[in-house]
Each structure stands twice: as structure tokens, then as C-alpha cells.
Amino acid sequence: MIPEIGQFALIIALTLSFFQGWFGLIGAHNNNLKTIILVKPIVNAQLLFVIVAFAALSYSFLTNDFSVLYVANHSHRALPAFYKFSAVWSAHEGSLLLWILILSCWTISVACLSKTLPEIFSVRVLGVLGLLNFGFLLFTLLTSNPFERVWPIPFDGNDLNPLLQDIGLAIHPPILYIGYVGFSVAYAFAVAAMLSGKLDQKWARWTRPWTTGAWLFLTVGIGLGSWWAYYELGWGGWWFWDPVENASFMPWLIGTALIHSLAVTEKRGLFKSWTLLLSVTAFSLSLLGTFLVRSGILISVHAFATDPERGLFILIFLTIVIGGALSLYAYKAPKMDEHAHFNAFSRETFLLLNNVLLVVTATLILIGTLSPLVMEVFNLGKISIGPPWFEIAIMVPMLPLLVLVPMGMHSLWINQEPAGLYKKLRFPLIAAIIFGFIITSFLYGRVGLLLIIGSITALWIMLSSIISFKSQWLLFRSKQSLNRSITGMSLAHFGLGVFVFGVTIVSAFNIEADRSISVGDSISVAGYEYKLNAINEVDGPNYRAIEAEIDVFQNNEFLAQLKPQKRTYIVQQSPMTEAAILAKWNKDLFIALGDSLGNGAWSIRVQYKPMIRWIWLGCIVMALGGLISISDRRYRKKIQDK
Numbered sequence: 001m002i003p004e005i006g007q008f009a010l011i012i013a014l015t016l017s018f019f020q021g022w023f024g025l026i027g028a029h030n031n032n033l034k035t036i037i038l039v040k041p042i043v044n045a046q047l048l049f050v051i052v053a054f055a056a057l058s059y060s061f062l063t064n065d066f067s068v069l070y071v072a073n074h075s076h077r078a079l080p081a082f083y084k085f086s087a088v089w090s091a092h093e094g095s096l097l098l099w100i101l102i103l104s105c106w107t108i109s110v111a112c113l114s115k116t117l118p119e120i121f122s123v124r125v126l127g128v129l130g131l132l133n134f135g136f137l138l139f140t141l142l143t144s145n146p147f148e149r150v151w152p153i154p155f156d157g158n159d160l161n162p163l164l165q166d167i168g169l170a171i172h173p174p175i176l177y178i179g180y181v182g183f184s185v186a187y188a189f190a191v192a193a194m195l196s197g198k199l200d201q202k203w204a205r206w207t208r209p210w211t212t213g214a215w216l217f218l219t220v221g222i223g224l225g226s227w228w229a230y231y232e233l234g235w236g237g238w239w240f241w242d243p244v245e246n247a248s249f250m251p252w253l254i255g256t257a258l259i260h261s262l263a264v265t266e267k268r269g270l271f272k273s274w275t276l277l278l279s280v281t282a283f284s285l286s287l288l289g290t291f292l293v294r295s296g297i298l299i300s301v302h303a304f305a306t307d308p309e310r311g312l313f314i315l316i317f318l319t320i321v322i323g324g325a326l327s328l329y330a331y332k333a334p335k336m337d338e339h340a341h342f343n344a345f346s347r348e349t350f351l352l353l354n355n356v357l358l359v360v361t362a363t364l365i366l367i368g369t370l371s372p373l374v375m376e377v378f379n380l381g382k383i384s385i386g387p388p389w390f391e392i393a394i395m396v397p398m399l400p401l402l403v404l405v406p407m408g409m410h411s412l413w414i415n416q417e418p419a420g421l422y423k424k425l426r427f428p429l430i431a432a433i434i435f436g437f438i439i440t441s442f443l444y445g446r447v448g449l450l451l452i453i454g455s456i457t458a459l460w461i462m463l464s465s466i467i468s469f470k471s472q473w474l475l476f477r478s479k480q481s482l483n484r485s486i487t488g489m490s491l492a493h494f495g496l497g498v499f500v501f502g503v504t505i506v507s508a509f510n511i512e513a514d515r516s517i518s519v520g521d522s523i524s525v526a527g528y529e530y531k532l533n534a535i536n537e538v539d540g541p542n543y544r545a546i547e548a549e550i551d552v553f554q555n556n557e558f559l560a561q562l563k564p565q566k567r568t569y570i571v572q573q574s575p576m577t578e579a580a581i582l583a584k585w586n587k588d589l590f591i592a593l594g595d596s597l598g599n600g601a602w603s604i605r606v607q608y609k610p611m612i613r614w615i616w617l618g619c620i621v622m623a624l625g626g627l628i629s630i631s632d633r634r635y636r637k638k639i640q641d642k
Contacts, residue, residue, distance in 0.1 A: 003147040006056025009049040016046040017134040024127020047104040069150040076159035078542040086170040093146035124192035159571035168228030176221030182214025183283040190279035204266035209630040215255045216626030223619030234577030241390040247289030254282040257358040280325045343415040350408030357401040364393040406464035428463035454504030461497030484632040492625025499618025505611035526608035529553040564593040
């Protein structure tokens, strides 16, 4: 009965989303108050029924209702309750329902927090969001019903994918989806602005906090995904250039460009066409990521097993959403007037270069991701594009971009004298050069061109951000007023520097060693000694494991005991490697247990990873900067729409 309630709730939500879109767009176009006033109550009702559907599916998982096909395929009686709940979004049908729930939450957030917007404009935005939800709800009900029954009812389920039986499943996908779906708000704002014909500085101010909010969640989501893959997959890497990883990185790049473009549009009334196009593109790439995951056209460890019908539906939906917005853009963009001017050496120029380089980076990643598919479709042969290509492709535009970051941060609007900018940045540049050489040559004992460039650039960004933050603090002490937008910007750029420094150091000084070891023996890797004390058999709730006890020493001083495991999950008989990690602020010691080699010997992989935690710390700091930015009080001030 509960699954039928959930399915019925989805049908009602589908109906409500259609009327939300119809009343919002047609009512705003005709200025019909009778329909306009119905939009926000419909938004509330739609969210309620989506919550009912999501709760019904969660209840089915928690109560082991294996009459529901989706539950039978992705759960098991022995599965811990925590994983039963997170299994709700572990595969295609449930993750799509989570997407719909998050989109409904973003929609009601706009409805509740849009008091500073003109009524007609906010209704248009809600109308666009309603039609987007209608498309996803229709897709769910026609091709991906999570409440489909199965007969005969199995006694037990097939269990959850062992890779997903981890806390990462509970936090990474929801946060990533909040970021993905959040760009739908920027998309809706852009479409509403083009429909109304009012694209001005006020529109940019309305759009900025929503875009920044989506960006900060996507930043955290990508960071969590990297951290999850690092410790769960047993390989010790933090990024693999997997197609679905790329699909999350591309909207992040475009979203970053969009945030900077919105700043110029709000401040100077420039880059309107840029801003509109980036708003559409950011959400388009989020939809593309959905298509890649669910269509089955690309091979990925993240991809859901799906049939071609689903991929075709999403492709049609993607064509309508993107094609419609781009057609409207092509019609409206030539009519946009930008009268403000700026000199070649100014903040506007630096931000324009920033946008160009970010778009180029995203385009190169898109080409690398889709090229194998295009070659195969047109019978041009098969190619494989791996990490080396992506690393070179991203390095070419990103290095000059990173060099330009401090210059864009500290330059003036309209016109910036080069001498004045040099005076501001000479100290952090000199300090970055000195400390960059000291850190790489004295602490790590190596000097290389890319290593030096990466270290100096990272330190330059961090030191420049500190100077910017200090200037804001001095203004705060004198005027009792803190510009949270600029403060958040400074902190986000500082986080970028932290991230770049972590990537630079771990890429240059990572040490990996595959060794064999027997009980009682020791091995040495990167100045640390690892002694295997014992091999034990342990039982989990739904798995059996071989567990090693390994003592770690440095200079004959005991540091810790690590217990890596080799698990076999009972139902699926899937082997899994559970790495053991000794985590410090400046390094990780990573151990993964391999297979038995016979005669009491075991293979192990030992890795020394300096500064790897700084990668994820940088993501957190960047997101925190975004959070401070959207707390700026000017976003809560009502602006009269004349």
C-alpha cells in the first residue's frame, strides 16, 4: 500500500508541476493576478507530495519491502539500517527521485526568499522551475518508476553495491545534487529575464546569491567525491578523469565563470550576453552529466545500468531545455545594449580573461570526454583518452588563469595603472618566490619547473588573498562595516591557493610501492617502517574480511597500528579493498591489503602522500568563502522594479 501511495503522490506532483509552469509563465505574460497568486501555493503542495513519495520509498527500504523491484535490487535484510536509507539514492530510480526532491526544495526556497524580487519576475522564475520538474517527474513515471512491483516476491534482496556501503554514499550524492540542481535557479533567472526583456544590474544582484549557493554545494560535493574515491576504491588517487567526474567538474568551471561574470554585470552593467550564456551553459552541463550517468553511452564506475529508452528520453528533454533557452538567447542577445566602457588594463579585462580561460578549460574537458563516443558513432574508429591528455589540456589554460587571479583580485574597475598594481602585489610575489623555493628544495629536496611554478603560484594566490582580507578588516575597524562579498571572495581565492598547493606537492612527491610481506617481517617506504604483526579473519554484518595488523614506525618510534582489510560481501561475493590511512595535516600514510601470495606472504600497497589533505581543505575553504559572500546584506534589500 505504501508504494502505491508514493506513486500516486508522484502523479499528483507531476500535475501540480505542470500547472506551476503554466500559471507562472502564462499568468506573468498576461499579468493575470488570478493565476499568479496560485503559483506559490502550488509550489508548496508540489514539494509536499514529492516528500511523501520520497518518504514512501525510504520506508520501503527500511522495512525490507522486497515486493518493490528497486528495493529488491539494491537492499538486503542484513544491510545496516544506515545503508538501507542511503540506498534510496544508490541507483538510477532513487537518485532521480532525490534530484526531483532537491529541485522542489530549490523551488520553494526561491518562492520563500524572493520577497526582494518583483512579483511578476519571481512568478516567471517559478514557472520555469515548474516545467523543469515536470520533465523530470514525467521521465520518472514513464521510464524509471521507483515503486514498480515484482512478482513473485523474493525472500531477500540482491544487496547494495559494496562500493556504496560507505558513509560517502550518504553525504556525497545529496550535496553534489544540490549543486547540480542549484544551477537550475540561475537558468530560470536567465530565461525569466529574457522573457521579460529586463536584463540589468538588478537582475544580476538577484541571481548572484543563488548561483554562488549552487557553486559552493557543488564545490563541497566534488571534494567529498574525491575524498570518497581516495579511501574507498583502494587505489589512493584523488582524481581519475572518469567521464562522470568530468561531468561534475565542467559545470563547476562554468559556474565559477558565471559568478565572476555576474559580478561585472552587477557592478558595471557589462557582460550581459556572457552572463546569460553562462547561466544556460552551467545548467546544461549539469543535465549533460545526468545524461551521461543514465544513458549508458559512456563507461564509468559511477554510471547506472540503464536501457537506451531512458537515455533517449533524457536526450530529448535536454534538447528541449537547452535548445529552447539558446534559441531565446539568440533572439534576445543582439538587442542587449552595453554602454559602459573600460580600459584594456582594468578589473573588467582580467575578469573577461578569467571567463575565457575557464570556458576553454571546460570545452577541452568536454572534447576529451565525448570524443571517443563521437568517433564510435560515426565509425571513425575507437580511441581512448586518458589522464595524460586531460592533465595537459587543463594545464595550458589553467596556469595563466591562476597567475591572473591575484591581479584580478586587486585591480581597479575601469582603469588600473600597472605601477599601482605592481606596488600592491610585489610583496606577496617576492615572498611567494622565496618560500616556494624554500619549501620545495629544503623540505622536500627537489626542484622542478612545474613544481616551482605551481608552488609559487599557489603561495602568491594565498598571500594576495590575505592582503585583500587584511584591507577589508581595516575598513571594518574604521567604518564598522564589513563587505561580506569581498571578504568571501578573498577567502574563496585563499582556498583556491590551498587547493593548488596541495595538488602541486602531492603530484610531485607522492611515493607508491607494491611489496610482499609476511607476518613478522618489515618493509621500509619513504622513511617509514611497516611491520606486519598478524593476519586475522573478521566478520561484518554482511561481509567477511581478512584484516592485517600493521605497525608503523619512524626512526624506531611507534606511530600507529593500521588495519587494512580485504572484504568479501556475502550476497554478491564481491571483493573489496578497505584501505587503512594514517592521516596527518601534512601527509597521509596509505596502506591497502592485496592478495595472498602463498607461503604466508601477502601483497600490500603502501603510499606516502604529502599535503593531500590540503586538496580537500582547499575545497572547504572555497565553499566557506562562497557562504560568506551570499550572507552579504545587500542581497536582502528590496530593489524597486521601475
